[in-house]
Amino acid sequence: MITKTLFDLNSLLRPNIKQLVPYSSARDEFKGKEGIFLDANENSFGSPLSENYNRYPDPLQLGLKEKIGKVKGLPTENIFLGNGSDEAIDILFRAFCIPGKDKVIICPPTYGMYEVSANINDVEVKKVNLLPESFQLNSDKIIEAIDNKTKLIFVCCPNNPTGNGVKWLDIKLILESFKGIVILDEAYINFASYRSLIPELLNYPNLVILQTFSKAWGLAGLRIGMAFASQQIIDVFNKIKPPYNINALSQQKAIAALSNIEQVNVWIKTIVAERELLIKKLGLLSCVIKVYPSEANFVLVKVTDANELYTYLSRQQLVVRNRSKVELCEGCLRITIGTKEENEKLITAIKQYADQ
Numbered sequence: 001m002i003t004k005t006l007f008d009l010n011s012l013l014r015p016n017i018k019q020l021v022p023y024s025s026a027r028d029e030f031k032g033k034e035g036i037f038l039d040a041n042e043n044s045f046g047s048p049l050s051e052n053y054n055r056y057p058d059p060l061q062l063g064l065k066e067k068i069g070k071v072k073g074l075p076t077e078n079i080f081l082g083n084g085s086d087e088a089i090d091i092l093f094r095a096f097c098i099p100g101k102d103k104v105i106i107c108p109p110t111y112g113m114y115e116v117s118a119n120i121n122d123v124e125v126k127k128v129n130l131l132p133e134s135f136q137l138n139s140d141k142i143i144e145a146i147d148n149k150t151k152l153i154f155v156c157c158p159n160n161p162t163g164n165g166v167k168w169l170d171i172k173l174i175l176e177s178f179k180g181i182v183i184l185d186e187a188y189i190n191f192a193s194y195r196s197l198i199p200e201l202l203n204y205p206n207l208v209i210l211q212t213f214s215k216a217w218g219l220a221g222l223r224i225g226m227a228f229a230s231q232q233i234i235d236v237f238n239k240i241k242p243p244y245n246i247n248a249l250s251q252q253k254a255i256a257a258l259s260n261i262e263q264v265n266v267w268i269k270t271i272v273a274e275r276e277l278l279i280k281k282l283g284l285l286s287c288v289i290k291v292y293p294s295e296a297n298f299v300l301v302k303v304t305d306a307n308e309l310y311t312y313l314s315r316q317q318l319v320v321r322n323r324s325k326v327e328l329c330e331g332c333l334r335i336t337i338g339t340k341e342e343n344e345k346l347i348t349a350i351k352q353y354a355d356q
């Protein structure tokens with residue numbers, strides 16, 4: 001394997017980040033200790049709530065990370081938590097990409113935040129489209145597109161909005177041919193027929209895996225995203241993040257949610273079963289040209305007139321995502337798997353549209 005010898009985190013980091021002295025609070029030196037805390041200008045009397053929130057939260061969220069670590073099979077040192085995955089994505093740019101100089105590679109059609117975050121940070125985006133119809137990575141073109149200014153490559157698996165998984169062989173080839181960081185976004189991994197690539201973190205020091213509490217865990221409102229990587233990379237993330245990026249309430253609620261993993265696993269099974277049912281039913285409708293296979297909690301559907309169907313459904317308060325203007329998704333709607341009743345309503349509405 002070439003990456004282990006080629007990978008050098010220090011040469012990848014922006015000089016200002018390498019030299020950065022992170023913010024530290026006096027509390028850092030008293031972690032977990034009892035005491036009279038007169039160091040952080042909090043209200044020492046309490047909060048006007050039944051539960052107290054007068055103290056700043058744990059900046060490293062160790063209680064929550066320990067619970068996550070047990071589920072994922074990872075020590076806390078390999079876990080970063082962000083205010084949504086979106087914060088982790090932004091930190092990657094701020095850690096590794098010099099604005100106006102460095103570049104990243106993304107593989108459209110894919111999640112929109114990679115490009116938005118690149119634009120906010122004034123970082124050039126090179127696009128290497130997925131292969132048409134199969135939506136697999138064009139790994140030869142991706143490797144060709146790498147130059148000495150390329151710092152990050154984003155791969156989304158299962159991919160949004162296409163729903164498919166990309167082949168491990170292609171991801172592996174990229175990991176082994178690239179000295180920069182490969183970000184593997186597994187936001188939808190819980191719905192996939194294959195496992196997370198977390199065990200590969202041991203083999204690839206340039207791999208960062210993103211997951212989130214926003215999808216299968218049903219906690220989009222708490223805003224907690226996870227990044228898994230080598231301790232070296234996680235240390236960099238922790239240096240850059242705002243000190244209290246996950247609030248106390250979100251930390252508590254996520255810890256409670258992790259004690260109810262059985263409920264989440266039941267939902268995942270139900271959603272996957274509903275997905276397969278929806279794919280079958282959609283395939284029978286005359287206005288549907290193609291239903292793409294999905295490893296996620298949504299399906300991409302090519303229809304005869306996406307704009308017309310989208311408007312028709314909107315008028316019945318059925319809100320789906322119109323992806324028909326996205327390159328390689330022409331004529332497509334992206335539909336999230338709803339409850340059984342919601343999916344039935346959707347099918348009935350599309351049937352009515354097709355029959356009119």
Ligand SMILES: *Cc1c(COP(=O)(O)O)cnc(C)c1O
Pocket residue numbers: 083084085086087111156160185187211212213214215220224225
């Ligand atoms: C929804 C989604 C996320 C989650 O973002 P959060 O900020 O954690 O809510 C990340 N990546 C992809 C591909 C997504 O579709």
